[in-house]
Amino acid sequence: MNSSSSRRNFLAAAGLAIPAAGLAKPAAEKPAAPKSEVKDGPKFTYRTLGKTGLKPTAVGFGCMITSDQSVIERAADIGITYFDTARGYQGGNNERMVGAALKSKRNSLTLSSKSASPTKEQALADLDKSLQEIGTDHLDIWYLHAKSKPEHLTDGLLEAQNIAKSQGKIRFAGVSTHAGQPELLPAVIAKKHFDVVLTSYNFTMDPGMDPLIQQVRQAGIGIVAMKVMAGGFRRIKENDPNFGVFKRDGAMLSMLKWVLRNKNVDTTIPSITDLDQLDQNLKAMSEPFASGDEKLLKARLEMLTPLYCRMCGACEGKCSKGLPVADLIRYVSYADGYGEFAMAREQFLEMPENLRTVRCGDCDDCSIQCPNGVRVFDRVSRAQELFA
Ligand code: SF4
Ligand code: SF4
Incomplete structure (x- = not known):
């Protein structure tokens, strides 16, 4: 990484170079987020998910890599209200586990799943399978999964979402994206179809993401952030020079706080695999992003730079052997x-x-x-x- 690029990204990450508009309070923002407190437990904050009217906890739960069902159950018990899965996670088994974990609370939660299928018929078949595996008659949000180009938003897939809505199988239509946001997000707005966007968003990304997210939010589309931990990397090796920094509680929490300080982000779905991680994430709803967090993120950026792909798309089509x-x-x-x-x-x-x-x-x-x-x-x- 050249030094100017590194510096630009970190300054953005630390909030020192993001355009004022990027973090400005959006005109469409709802009134002050209601707060509640679980007795003797964590504080929860809630943000309104675009025009959907849904008010999930600002920290949700990405179930993609969770293998311990009890962690999902515990999260729902203590007050997390948004859970995300997908048809393809864990070879199709993740939806079943999520459904089993949340069965008794289904109607008080926001639940989403996704289909990566390319055609209307296949996507609708995926949806029926998702409902069957989860054990519910509807999803709150159904995402078209991992789209990165405007041409991926086909008429057939949009029609599938309209059909699913008219049948009461989904409440809101979403699209998820890991990459290509500069091209994709304007197309998402222009379609006037989507209720929610699920996008990669973390402190390592190009500062240009902030105005993009703001535009989406101002169009009334809810923003859910994923990949908020920039690839995880919790299991840092003892011989890593940053071991001392990351061993102590904080680096993952700092990343989540960095995301949540952007009020255009309505909720987040960090992956959670154990109760320690769950407890730590919850703190992001009550602790502000502070100078100590900036220090941690600076060290984190040094460690992540050679490892973590921001999915910026700059290398697409550049491998001489055609590798993605x-x-x-x-x-x-x-x-x-x-x-x-x-x-x-x-x-x-x-x-x-x-x-x-x-x-x-x-x-x-x-x-x-x-x-x-x-x-x-x-x-x-x-x-x-x-x-x-
Ligand atoms: S998409 Fe390619 S160019 Fe962009 S961060 Fe990842 S590896 Fe680098
Ligand atoms: S095959 Fe590997 S080494 Fe060769 S251009 Fe592609 S990524 Fe680079």
Whole structure:
């Protein structure tokens, strides 16, 4: 990463360089967020999800990598009100577990799932399967999963969401995106179709994300933030120079607080795998982002820079062997950052064989220089070493 890029990103991350408009109170923002407090427990804050009128807790629960059902149950018991899953998570098993965990509270919660299918018919079949696995007659939000280009928002998929709404199977139509936001989000607004956007958003990302998110929010579309922990990486190795910094409580919490200080973000879905993590995340609703958090994030950025792909899209189509570089680095992050080897390998193996058999070691020189400092050759080689 060159020093100016590094500095620009960190200044943005620390809130020192974000355009004033990016964090300004939006005109459409609802009145002061209501607050409540669980007796002898954490404080909860609630934000209104765009024009949906839903008021989920500002910290929700991304269930993608959770394997302990009791953590989801505990979160619902103590007051978290938004839970997210997807048809494809954990080989289709995640929805079933989430449904079982939330069964007794279903009607008091906001629940979302997603379909990555490319056609109307397949997406609607996915929805029926999701409802069956979760054990509910409707979803509050149904996302078109992982879209990154305007052409992914096909008439057929939009029609599928309209049909699902008219049948009462979903309340609100959403779209999720890991990458391509500068192109995709204006198209989402222009469609005048979507109620909610689920987008990657964290302190490592380009400051240009803030005005984009604001535009979406001002169009009345709810904003849910994911990838808020920038790839996880909770299990930092003892020989890492930053071990002392991250070992103590705080780095993950600082990242979540950084996201929540942007009032255009309505709620967040950090992945949560254990009760310690749940307790820590809850604090983000009552503690402000402060100078100590900036220090932690600065150190965190140094550690993440060579590892974590911001999904900026700059390397798309640049691999001479046709590899989907950003996706491969994301899979490695699932393994190294979240400790989810099986899920990461499963996604790797879904690639066509001609891509699975490519080896970076056979290239004379890597044709990709990541402007964000990710060591592309190292990370993609690691994906091949781990999963192929
Ligand atoms: S590897 Fe770098 S250039 Fe490619 S998408 Fe990730 S951050 Fe952008
Ligand atoms: S080294 Fe790997 S990522 Fe780089 S161009 Fe070659 S195959 Fe693509």
